[in-house]
Amino acid sequence: MTENSLDTAGRQAxxxxxxxxxxxxxxxxxxHAVDGRSPSTVVKAPPDGARPPRRxxxxxxxxxxxxxxxxALVLAVFFAAWxxxxxxxxxxxxxxxxxxxxxxxxxxxxxxxxxxxxVTLYETVLGFVLAAALxxxxxxxxxxxxxxxxxxxxxxxxxxxxxxxxxxxxxxxxFGLGLTPKIILAVLIAxxxxxxxxxxxxxxxxxxxxxxxxxxxxxxxxxxRKIRFPNALPHLMAGLKVAVTLAVVGAVVGExxxxxxxxxxxxxxxxxxxxAPLLFADLILMSAIGIVLFVLVEIAEALLIPWHASRRAGxxxxxx
Amino acid sequence: xxxxxAATGTAxxxxxxxxxxxxxxxxxxxxxxxxxxxxxxxxxTIVGPSGCGKSxxxxxxAGLVKPTSGDVSLLERPVRGPQKEIxxxxxxxxxxxxxxxxxxxxxxxxxxxxxRAQAARRADELIEMTGLTGFEKALPHxxxxxxxxxxxxxxxxxxxxxxxLMDEPFGALDALTREQMNAxxxxxxxxxxxxxxxxxxxxxxxxxxxxxxxxxxxRPGRIIRTFPVELPAHRDYAQVMSDPRxxxxxxxxxxxxxxxxxxx
Ligand SMILES: Nc1ncnc2c1ncn2[C@@H]1O[C@H](COP(=O)(O)OP(=O)(O)OP(=O)(O)O)[C@@H](O)[C@H]1O
Ligand SMILES: [Mg+2]
Numbered sequence: 001m002t003e004n005s006l007d008t009a010g011r012q013a014x015x016x017x018x019x020x021x022x023x024x025x026x027x028x029x030x031x032h033a034v035d036g037r038s039p040s041t042v043v044k045a046p047p048d049g050a051r052p053p054r055r056x057x058x059x060x061x062x063x064x065x066x067x068x069x070x071x072a073l074v075l076a077v078f079f080a081a082w083x084x085x086x087x088x089x090x091x092x093x094x095x096x097x098x099x100x101x102x103x104x105x106x107x108x109x110x111x112x113x114x115x116x117x118x119v120t121l122y123e124t125v126l127g128f129v130l131a132a133a134l135x136x137x138x139x140x141x142x143x144x145x146x147x148x149x150x151x152x153x154x155x156x157x158x159x160x161x162x163x164x165x166x167x168x169x170x171x172x173x174x175f176g177l178g179l180t181p182k183i184i185l186a187v188l189i190a191x192x193x194x195x196x197x198x199x200x201x202x203x204x205x206x207x208x209x210x211x212x213x214x215x216x217x218x219x220x221x222x223x224x225r226k227i228r229f230p231n232a233l234p235h236l237m238a239g240l241k242v243a244v245t246l247a248v249v250g251a252v253v254g255e256x257x258x259x260x261x262x263x264x265x266x267x268x269x270x271x272x273x274x275x276a277p278l279l280f281a282d283l284i285l286m287s288a289i290g291i292v293l294f295v296l297v298e299i300a301e302a303l304l305i306p307w308h309a310s311r312r313a314g315x316x317x318x319x320x
Numbered sequence: 321x322x323x324x325x326a327a328t329g330t331a332x333x334x335x336x337x338x339x340x341x342x343x344x345x346x347x348x349x350x351x352x353x354x355x356x357x358x359x360x361x362x363x364x365t366i367v368g369p370s371g372c373g374k375s376x377x378x379x380x381x382a383g384l385v386k387p388t389s390g391d392v393s394l395l396e397r398p399v400r401g402p403q404k405e406i407x408x409x410x411x412x413x414x415x416x417x418x419x420x421x422x423x424x425x426x427x428x429x430x431x432x433x434x435x436r437a438q439a440a441r442r443a444d445e446l447i448e449m450t451g452l453t454g455f456e457k458a459l460p461h462x463x464x465x466x467x468x469x470x471x472x473x474x475x476x477x478x479x480x481x482x483x484x485l486m487d488e489p490f491g492a493l494d495a496l497t498r499e500q501m502n503a504x505x506x507x508x509x510x511x512x513x514x515x516x517x518x519x520x521x522x523x524x525x526x527x528x529x530x531x532x533x534x535x536x537x538x539r540p541g542r543i544i545r546t547f548p549v550e551l552p553a554h555r556d557y558a559q560v561m562s563d564p565r566x567x568x569x570x571x572x573x574x575x576x577x578x579x580x581x582x583x584x
Contacts, residue, residue: 216431217404
């Protein structure tokens with residue numbers, strides 16, 4: 001019960017901020033600018049007088065820790081198993097190094113590894129951002145225009161079914177060994193889920209809401225900004241989460257084909273030298289990039305669409 | 321913003337409206353040759369069995385559905401596309417689920433580019449009037465069905481439209497709140513001189529609010545009869561309910577709706 005009301009309060013506060021920022025934008029000094037916080041909040045308090053407690057930093061930390069301990073446990077078991085297998089040399093160490101060896105490589109070569117990680121991170125983020133922007137524009141074009149729908153959709157689909165890995169060498173031939181082909185590859189891979197989710201989201205607007213907008217005399221831009229786009233956000237965020245993890249793949253594959261820096265390049269080196277600890281360290285860093293970026297998109301999602309059913313913390317009895 | 325409409329002419333004119341919906345599986349005639357003229361300042365209530373085309377009729381007036389044949393005019397101008405001199409209350413509340421109640425009401429102002437401060441003041445008045453105080457920030461899923469409808473009502477009233485089209489606006493309210501909202505709406509109508517068309521399933525509501533009650537037949541929807549309501553312009557809920565004229569009209573309506581359904 002306490003948990004529940006707590007969550008409602010948090011969600012509501014977030015929702016208010018979001019809607020306040022994007023929509024009502026109360027003018028400072030206008031009579032209503034204050035009423036949200038002070039007088040009406042008192043009226044709003046439930047009759048039993050229990051004002052929902054604020055979400056303090058401590059409570060946030062507790063929630064965070066609560067969401068973390070289960071995966072942490074699984075990871076710990078995995079590490080223990082890995083360590084056991086490697087230390088006992090059930091598998092030779094040049095194939096599976098011990099966690100200690102990996103840790104040592106990680107620390108001794110840290111400055112080098114950090115540099116390569118930054119390169120891959122840069123390619124991934126840039127690729128992802130470009131894919132998100134291009135994907136969104138394409139989705140809008142497809143959702144709004146029947147002609148563009150017919151013209152673009154097959155091409156988008158065609159571009160998707162070409163194995164990206166197969167065109168990586170071509171990109172290197174065209175754009176050289178620099179960062180460009182990696183970024184392009186990341187864009188190409190991450191683009192598709194953004195388009196698909198964007199189109200699905202934009203098309204899912206309740207026709208009644210569009211009718212409503214029409215009776216308000218609103219033009220297409222206002223309708224897009226205030227109704228269709230926010231309505232599409234839940235879909236779009238799901239697509240972005242897929243896209244961000246794929247962008248890492250794109251960047252690394254680009255580095256495989258021809259590069260002088262980046263985690264993909266290091267992986268090839270380590271492989272060639274049969275340097276298993278370095279290989280493992282490299283893999284860990286790659287996954288770390290994916291996980292961190294994914295979490296960032298999750299956080300963006302929580303901030304943007306706290307109102308959506310998928311983000312409501314309220315306990316539902318139907319779990320199916 | 322509400323200018324008392326000129327006493328002459330029609331606020332809404334419909335003549336020979338026929339609507340046929342063709343879907344992949346079937347063809348439905350929703351409305352069949354409906355003609356109705358509504359004068360400025362009138363309060364017309366429409367009753368009729370479910371599926372007879374009442375919602376469709378309102379949407380035609382709003383320019384959201386194109387009739388298969390026939391003509392519509394709103395405020396003396398032919399209706400060719402969506403109309404914006406109206407406030408529309410949809411049968412479903414049609415709220416934006418990411419906005420709180422107050423922000424949902426203010427959508428009207430934002431979409432029309434109305435003056436912010438003025439709209440905000442008006443919104444607060446309406447919130448108070450409809451008993452939504454304390455729920456300004458509540459998201460639609462945190463509101464009851466009746467509260468959602470009240471939010472939709474406030475939104476439709478925000479810009480003081482000269483014509484108000486309402487599709488079962490009080491359907492999800494409990495009896496008591498419904499009476500209160502009826503009284504409120506009656507007061508608003510009296511004070512503003514707005515032309516109102518209201519669809520309802522409640523005979524009591526139709527008679528209490530209307531200056532004219534239009535009865536429609538089962539699908540394909542036709543107007544069977546229109547009854548002028550001979551009650552004073554200024555009505556009090558309790559008084560009207562005990563008025564013999566109310567009883568007589570309500571009985572007539574019930575009889576007509578019952579026989580129409582039986583003949584079908
Ligand atoms: N967009 C549409 N496509 C196909 N058929 C439709 C469409 N809109 C309405 N209809 C049909 O038209 C008829 C009238 O519908 P309408 O919604 O106007 O009824 P109603 O009188 O408002 O009913 P209720 O009282 O249940 O709300 C129904 O048979 C419905 O199936
Ligand atoms: Mg209806």
